[in-house]
Amino acid sequence: MKEKLQHTADKVSTALRSSRGKDVLTYLMFVAVAFVFWVFMSLDTEVQRDFEVPIEISEVPDSVTLIGQAPEILSVSVKGKDSQMLRFLWGKISPVKFKWKENISDNYMHLPATRIDSRLREYFGPGIELVSYRPDSIHIPFTSRPGVRVKLNIQADVHPNLQYIVSGRPYANVDSVTLYSTNGIPHTLKAVSTEPIVQSELKDTTRFEVKVKPITGVRIIPDKVIVTVPVEPLIARKRMATIVTQGVPPGKNLVTFPSKVEVSYLVPMSAYNDEYPLKAFVEYEDVKMPGNKIPVSLSMLPSIYHNVSVNPESVEYIIEDAQ
DSSP: HHEEEEEEHHHHHHHSHHHHHHHHHHHHHHHHHHHHHHHHHTTEEEEEEEEEEEEEEESOTTTEESSSSSOSSSEEEEEGGGGGGGHHHHHHOOOOEEESSGGTTTTTEEHHHHHHHHHHHHOOTTTTTEEEEEOEEEEEEESSSSSSSEEEEEEEEEETTTTEEOOOOOOOOSSSSEOOOOOOOOOOOEEEOOEEEEEEEEOOEEEEEEEBBOEEEOOESSEEEEEEEEEEEEEEEEEEEEEEEEEETTTTEEEEEEEEEEEEEEEGGGGTTTOOOOOOOGGHHHHHSSSSSSEEOOOOOOOOOEEEEESSEEEEEEEEOOO
């Protein structure tokens, strides 16, 4: 390997020392000089650029809650030379900061256009012209009142795919949220709801990030929750049930053929091994029906059983005198 590398290095060295190699080196040197010259010319050209400047409200007391969301960024358009904007073009843009105490009045945090304008000019420095920025002012109410905890209701219209089932109530990662308002929370407000979740053909347990329905003049924390919809596949299962006769008068016996029936149903996978009471019945009064068979009915079944069928649905019978 060393011999190969040495051989390659020798070939390159020989090529560079040749007349053609020297011409190539000279050409590359001129290209590099031209590139550096172009870079310096570009940096000295005045251009207009857009920046997204993070905004930070500093020294906010822990007891204060903003009623409304402060913007996370200011969209700023500036004009100047690229050489003056290098720290914004190549480095991480630091936030522009506003002190809490300097910008509050009558339960409002207020940043007028003049204050934002002045702060941005300081932020970008001399030589850079401020063209425009959005938002041009910030006006947000706040409160020091304690929050009120209320129940969170989930609005969901969800449907599984065939052979699947929604195996439980949809639930959120929190069961309640906290409400804040400058005017207090009405005593009648006991619960809030999520935005509606509408989904169909679900084949697996699914999680949705959903907003809590907003209330005018109220801050809701958290304003987004994770809602889980549990979904399971349905598994086919069969069991035998002994037929029990009902309504047989004294002195008579009702004998069925067969004495057992097969019950087929679909059950959620998690409940496949669970055993629930399962009984089959025939009624003596049904012997009056035409033919030599009577229908089989089942006892009340658990709600988790689906597509239940009985085989056979009716059975032959004989009536005997009791001994």
